[in-house]
Amino acid sequence: MMAAGIGAGVGSIFRAPLAGALFAAEVLYKDPEFESEVIIPAGISSVVAYCIFCLVFGWGSLFEAPDFQFRNPLELGPYIVLALVLVGTGIFYVKSFYGITAFFRRMKIPNHIKPVIGGLCTGIIGFFLPYTLAFGYGYVQMALDPNLLRNDISILFLLTLAIGKVLTTSFSIGSGGSGGVFGPSVVIGGAMGGVVGKFFHHLMPGVVAEPGAFVIVGMAGFFTAVSNTPISTIIFVSEMTNSYHLLLPSLLVCSVAYLASQRWTIYEKQVRSKIESPAHAxxxxxxxxxxxxxxxxxxxxxxxxxxxxxxxxxxxxxxxxxxxxxxxxxxxxxxxxxxxxxxxxxxxxxxxxxxxxxxxxxxxxxxxxxxxxxxxxxxxxxxxxxxxxxxxxxxxxxxxxxxxxxxxxxxxxxxxxxxxxxxxxxxxxx
Structure with a gap:
């Protein structure tokens, strides 16, 4: 029932029913292993929730993305660099999140005061970086626009968006507030993908012709790095952007990111495999x-x-x-x-x-x-x-x-x- 709820919530809100079902089965373990018993109930709940959600809020994908194509094998080099950048950002995200959480747990004050302090810290960050306070999906959508990404969105803006989102998420949730980690991860990964994409577009425009493609792949690679879910995340991003032409670079980036970041996870209760799961003991x-x-x-x-x-x-x-x-x-x-x-x-x-x-x-x-x-x-x-x-x-x-x-x-x-x-x-x- 818990896995069915995960599939329904994620599959509907992010408009990715297939990935929602697979995510519910994959996120339980650090190893690339699925909990086969939950795939069918999670799939059914994800489909039903997705249909009900779209009947109310409209059909379509979460993001509108151009029809990016992968045609140049030389792009795989920059994509590998992207994977390593995402791993470093992911480690920073996990360390920041649990470091701030541990800090608030050690504070000798009433628990209902802690979110107030966390909100104050988040507000201070938002005062200087106001674009880090919202969901951030709008900025990801802007980064998917080739003209805006090339001309109007700077590398500094994307970098501060990613770092600021890490800090605001850590302070708001780590202090005891309510929130999730998947949505911010999409924004952080997309922003860092945009940073790497713009950098290589300026450096070698003949190889990286569409930096917006790095935004999409960045979303997949970053969440893989912090959640150890390479398979479902690839499908997630493809469904969220309605773009399936970047599966090959997404597979490369997610594989490298997963192998390089297995020691870290944003889900602290995630066990290594079924052998270590109390449910299968x-x-x-x-x-x-x-x-x-x-x-x-x-x-x-x-x-x-x-x-x-x-x-x-x-x-x-x-x-x-x-x-x-x-x-x-x-x-x-x-x-x-x-x-x-x-x-x-x-x-x-x-x-x-x-x-x-x-x-x-x-x-x-x-x-x-x-x-x-x-x-x-x-x-x-x-x-x-x-x-x-x-x-x-x-x-x-x-x-x-x-x-x-x-x-x-x-x-x-x-x-x-x-x-x-x-x-x-x-x-x-x-």
Whole structure:
């Protein structure tokens, strides 16, 4: 339901229903991985919300962009520079946002006063840079106009728009105010794209003929750099501008930006992958354990001392005082497993006097033995551990449950699981 809400909100407000659905599935993880379970519900909610929104506010894309074309492979060089500039700006955005947020959290004043201070700081910035206070979409639309971008909009204006937007967003939200980070990211990325586009247009006009194209690609690359969502962001910008001719440079810029900025994200609760997601913890626990069998842990199966079933409790007390063993398999006269007991089971008779010679160990052992075999998967083994809350299982031969191989401890299974999870997180094959 949360993902469906993300898809509906983003898909309708930014008029990008396909990207809204994919964004809801992609933004959950830092790795380029989709949450497949939410794509369908997020897609349905995004389409419905988009249609209702457009019925009220009109159809069409969020921005009107000229039909920019990518025809010169030499432009890929400036686009790579754009990607690196966007990464640097993105790091500044994330550091500023959470640095200011942490500053306000440390302030020893009532929480309802903090947004007042944040608003004051935002107002001071807006006094000198008034164009940083509005949504900023109008300035992005102006930058998409080839004539305005070449003649009327300066690099300084675009640069101060981007930096000012970073600061006003950080102060207004970081102090406890209400707001989002996607809209400002579109403006910041578009402005920095315009800066790089104008710079290379002046430097090499024969290669970069349309600096406005860098505005569009800048929007995609910047949000990728701060959100780790390269796929949905490419589609986002294409839908928002109704321009699909810049998919190739957008793919390059978003890929480079993603690879260079994986350490930073504007979404602090974003986890690395499904393995680290609390929502999938149980699934991976079962999946990992089902892949392995007890035979993979035979080096951890412990040899233990066997207790004759006719041993008296008096004799066992002397043995028990010298061992660290907690579970004791009981064998019949043919050395076959006939029962088992634990140190807890003997507690009730441990200090009973006068009966030590009369009580035999077979009287204390249970004959309803829960065992495992080398061929059994570890998930089943762990379930057996939890049936009666036991810490150790007898490992017997699959063809003959009377022949004991050794004892397997629960902590060894859990340690083995944790080791495999660490290997998976580190990229090693389990």
């Amino acid at each position: 149980g699934e991976f626990f079962i999946d990992v354990l089902q892949k392995f069998q007890v035979r993979n842990l035979m080096h951890l199966v412990q040899k233990v001392s066997l207790i004759p079933q006719r041993m008296s409790f008096q004799d066992f007390k002397g043995y028990f005082s010298e061992t660290k063993q907690h579970y004791f398999p009981v064998m019949d006269e043919h050395q076959r497993l006939s029962g088992i007991f634990s140190s807890t089971d003997i507690r009730s008779v441990l200090f009973t006097e006068g009966l030590e010679h009369l009580i035999l160990m077979k009287d204390l052992a249970t004959t309803e033995i829960i065992v495992t075999t080398p061929q059994e998967d570890l998930n089943t083994v762990l379930q057996k551990f939890t049936v009666k809350n036991i810490d150790s299982l007898p490992v017997v031969r699959a063809e003959d449950h009377g022949i004991l191989i050794g004892m397997l401890n629960r902590r060894e299974v859990i340690a083995f699981y944790n080791e495999k999870i660490r290997e998976m997180k580190g990229g090693a094959a389990p």
